[in-house]
Amino acid sequence: MKRTSCLVAVLILAVSSVAFAGLPPVRLTDTCATVPTIDTEADGLLTLLAFAGLGDLPSYWTADLEAAMTGDGIPDSCELALLGSALCAVGRTPDEVAAIAALRGQFATNLGLVNALLDKLTLLIPIALGDGDTKPSVDVRLAAAADIITSRPVLMSIPDLATAAAELDDMAVTVSDFLNDPDNAMIIGMVPGLPDSLRGVVDFVAGLVGLSTEMQGTVTDLIDQYSGDITGIVAQVAAARDAFIALKTNPAVTPPLTADEIALIDGMVADVNFLIDTVDWLLNLTDAVAIYGTAGKAAGEPFSAAGDYDGDGVTNGAVAAAILGETASWTPANVQANRPAFVAAASGDNPFWNGNPTLPAVGVVGLGLLAGIVALGGAMSIRKK
Ligand SMILES: [Ca+2]
Ligand SMILES: [Ca+2]
Numbered sequence: 199m200k201r202t203s204c205l206v207a208v209l210i211l212a213v214s215s216v217a218f219a220g221l222p223p224v225r226l227t228d229t230c231a232t233v234p235t236i237d238t239e240a241d242g243l244l245t246l247l248a249f250a251g252l253g254d255l256p257s258y259w260t261a262d263l264e265a266a267m268t269g270d271g272i273p274d275s276c277e278l279a280l281l282g283s284a285l286c287a288v289g290r291t292p293d294e295v296a297a298i299a300a301l302r303g304q305f306a307t308n309l310g311l312v313n314a315l316l317d318k319l320t321l322l323i324p325i326a327l328g329d330g331d332t333k334p335s336v337d338v339r340l341a342a343a344a345d346i347i348t349s350r351p352v353l354m355s356i357p358d359l360a361t362a363a364a365e366l367d368d369m370a371v372t373v374s375d376f377l378n379d380p381d382n383a384m385i386i387g388m389v390p391g392l393p394d395s396l397r398g399v400v401d402f403v404a405g406l407v408g409l410s411t412e413m414q415g416t417v418t419d420l421i422d423q424y425s426g427d428i429t430g431i432v433a434q435v436a437a438a439r440d441a442f443i444a445l446k447t448n449p450a451v452t453p454p455l456t457a458d459e460i461a462l463i464d465g466m467v468a469d470v471n472f473l474i475d476t477v478d479w480l481l482n483l484t485d486a487v488a489i490y491g492t493a494g495k496a497a498g499e500p501f502s503a504a505g506d507y508d509g510d511g512v513t514n515g516a517v518a519a520a521i522l523g524e525t526a527s528w529t530p531a532n533v534q535a536n537r538p539a540f541v542a543a544a545s546g547d548n549p550f551w552n553g554n555p556t557l558p559a560v561g562v563v564g565l566g567l568l569a570g571i572v573a574l575g576g577a578m579s580i581r582k583k
Pocket of ligand 2: 506507508509510511512513514517544
């Protein structure tokens with residue numbers, strides 16, 4: 199009897215959770231609004247993207263987007279549920295309270311970045327489409343800028359400027375064709391409302407981008423795909439801006455620039471400067487993203503597949519593989535059904551989860567039998583007295 203009690207105590211000690219970086223064991227509960235909010239937002243974003251004509255979108259439940267969308271073996275919806283539950287948690291020790299507070303600070307940082315991105319987008323849209331009032335759309339302004347050169351023989355006699363004017367006119371026509379193509383009418387019509395629509399999904403995006411360095415890599419890859427083109431365009435635009443600034447004060451320009459022309463140049467220079475700053479900010483954006491549960495970038499970040507949230511020696515990825523199976527076997531229904539089990543098992547809330555390799559081979563059934571033996575032994579020892 200005595201030896202059996204000892205064995206049970208040892209077993210329980212062996213599988214009890216050791217908090218990693220003070221993050222507490224958590225479970226998915228109805229009382230935490232964070233996870234349902236993230237789920238609803240993710241659904242909303244997928245609906246918005248589908249409406250915008252992006253086909254072949256993964257289900258939110260089975261999406262696994264790390265490392266340029268090759269995934270890390272844990273459905274992102276499960277990693278977000280673990281994060282959301284930890285954000286809701288109440289610490290039992292000073293370490294846990296501090297870890298949760300730090301996690302919430304990181305979430306606030308990432309929310310701030312997503313909102314700043316939308317603020318910038320809000321300002322960029324009228325630069326492209328016009329403000330329906332004093333600012334015409336960008337194609338009209340490009341054509342007017344070309345006119346400043348083409349209407350002055352002295353400027354057209356300079357080959358570089360004549361070429362620049364022709365390029366501006368070309369750009370104006372390309373943009374105008376795009377903006378006025380009936381096939382694009384629906385998507386262009388959606389653009390002014392886009393920042394507000396995206397404000398409705400900021401928790402999901404802020405949660406997702408900070409899950410791990412691997413997830414950050416997906417965002418960086420996405421930006422990198424276009425960054426070459428974007429930096430090229432920015433360099434051209436900056437050169438055109440400088441040329442127009444020089445024209446404003448060059449005494450050889452005849453007739454001198456009119457007040458309207460100067461206002462057009464000043465307005466475009468301000469917009470170009472904003473565009474250049476925004477692109478620069480965007481290209482460095484992922485470096486500013488906080489990775490949850492780490493003070494920087496680290497191996498085994500606690501919400502990543504290689505990470506071990508509860509520090510029991512079993513990685514989150516191994517927990518997911520045991521509970522949810524391999525990626526190919528995931529379905530939206532089984533991921534959704536098994537997600538609470540993943541959160542409890544990965545966080546250490548349920549050390550006795552089915553498949554836990556730190557449990558002895560007898561597993562849960564064996565522990566039940568042992569408990570029975572202990573009870574039986576107790577009854578017998580009482581009887582003996
Ligand atoms: Ca994932
Ligand atoms: Ca673990």
